[in-house]
Amino acid sequence: EPEVTQTPSHQVTQMGQEVILRCVPISNHLYFYWYRQILGQKVEFLVSFYNNEISEKSEIFDDQFSVERPDGSNFTLKIRSTKLEDSAMYFCASRGQGRSGANVLTFGAGSRLTVL
Amino acid sequence: DAKTTQPPSMDCAEGRAANLPCNHSTISGNEYVYWYRQIHSQGPQYIIHGLKNNETNEMASLIITEDRKSSTLILPHATLRDTAVYYCIVRAGGSQGNLIFGKGTKLSVKP
Numbered sequence: 001e002p003e004v005t006q007t008p009s010h011q012v013t014q015m016g017q018e019v020i021l022r023c024v025p026i027s028n029h030l031y032f033y034w035y036r037q038i039l040g041q042k043v044e045f046l047v048s049f050y051n052n053e054i055s056e057k058s059e060i061f062d063d064q065f066s067v068e069r070p071d072g073s074n075f076t077l078k079i080r081s082t083k084l085e086d087s088a089m090y091f092c093a094s095r096g097q098g099r100s101g102a103n104v105l106t107f108g109a110g111s112r113l114t115v116l
Numbered sequence: 117d118a119k120t121t122q123p124p125s126m127d128c129a130e131g132r133a134a135n136l137p138c139n140h141s142t143i144s145g146n147e148y149v150y151w152y153r154q155i156h157s158q159g160p161q162y163i164i165h166g167l168k169n170n171e172t173n174e175m176a177s178l179i180i181t182e183d184r185k186s187s188t189l190i191l192p193h194a195t196l197r198d199t200a201v202y203y204c205i206v207r208a209g210g211s212q213g214n215l216i217f218g219k220g221t222k223l224s225v226k227p
Contacts, residue, residue, distance in 0.1 A: 004159075033214055043160060043203075043217040056214060091159045103150065103207050103215055107159030 002026040004108035006092050012114045016081050021111045023075045023092030032075045033093040033105060034067065036060070043091070049075065082115045089113075120204045125222040128198075134191040136221050138204030141185040146208050149180060150215060151189045153200040160203065160217070163189065194225045 005024040013019050025032050034046040047057040049067055066078045075094075079086055089112050093105040121139040128134040140149065151163040164171055164178045166187070171178045177190040191198055203220040 035214075035217075037157075042219060043154070045214040045216060048214050089157060093159075103148070104162050104165060105160075105215060106162065109159050110157070112157075 002106070004092055004094055004106050006090075006108035006111050008111055009109070010112040010114070012116065013082055015084060015115055019079045019082055019086075019113060021077045021079075021090050021092075021113070023077070023094075023108060024073055025075055025092065025094030026096070026106055027073075029094035029096045029106075031055075031095040031097075032067075032069070033095075034077045035091045035093065035107075036088040037091065037110075038085075038088045046077070046090075079113075082113075084115050087113055087115045120206055120218060122202075122204050122218065122221045124219065125224070127224050127226055128191075128194045130196060130225055130227050131193055134189075134194040134198065134223055134225070136189040136191075136202050136204075136223065137186065138189070139186045140204070140206045143184050143206050144208070147206045148208070149178065149184075149187050150203075150205045150207065151176070151178065152203045152205065152215075152217075153198075154203070154220070155197075155200040163202075194223075196225050196227065199223060199225045 007022045032049040037043045045058050047061045048055045064080045068076050089110040091107050091110045093107045095105050148165050150165040152160040154160045164176050166178045180187045201220040201222050203217050205215045
């Protein structure tokens with residue numbers, strides 16, 4: 001079964017450092033998403049991406065965050081200057097163009113980010 | 117998007133059916149009901165979705181009331197591996213946007 005692949009599985013970084021989380025969505029999918037989950041809390045939407053641009057973003061996704069699809073296969077989330085509160089599990093998801101138009105997302109296993 | 121209400125937790129005996137309810141009384145005509153689950157800290161996993169009709173797949177059945185104001189996810193023979201947080205989400209079809217996760221129902225399947 002097709003999978004969404006995320007790397008790294010766990011990254012530890014110092015506060016103020018830049019971090020790039022990588023995702024390989026399912027190959028024929030057209031919509032891409034990043035979510036995060038702080039330990040013990042809800043899964044929170046960050047951003048959606050379609051046709052090489054951001055289609056929707058939450059208030060969490062401020063100027064410290066950016067997304068990119070650099071080469072037609074990878075989808076990356078960059079955090080420019082990490083803060084302690086960025087420590088969380090980050091999930092990438094992708095979606096195809098379903099016939100019904102339904103939002104069936106396939107999620108990756110996540111990247112755990114720990115900011116010290 | 118319509119708001120959903122789910123019980124915070126439920127228990128189920130292994131091998132029995134697990135029936136997880138969800139209220140979405142403000143659902144509108146073009147909104148689908150989606151069910152996802154999250155096992156421990158893994159990525160959310162799609163289970164099933166529906167618009168008006170009841171749906172069944174290899175994982176579960178989805179029963180939507182005629183007025184569409186509530187639904188029930190049925191796991192016909194729960195196993196210990198079905199212990200997870202189950203999310204009921206309502207979202208309009210055809211949108212490019214995201215799914216909003218609530219707190220869900222923590223289902224504990226017990227031997």
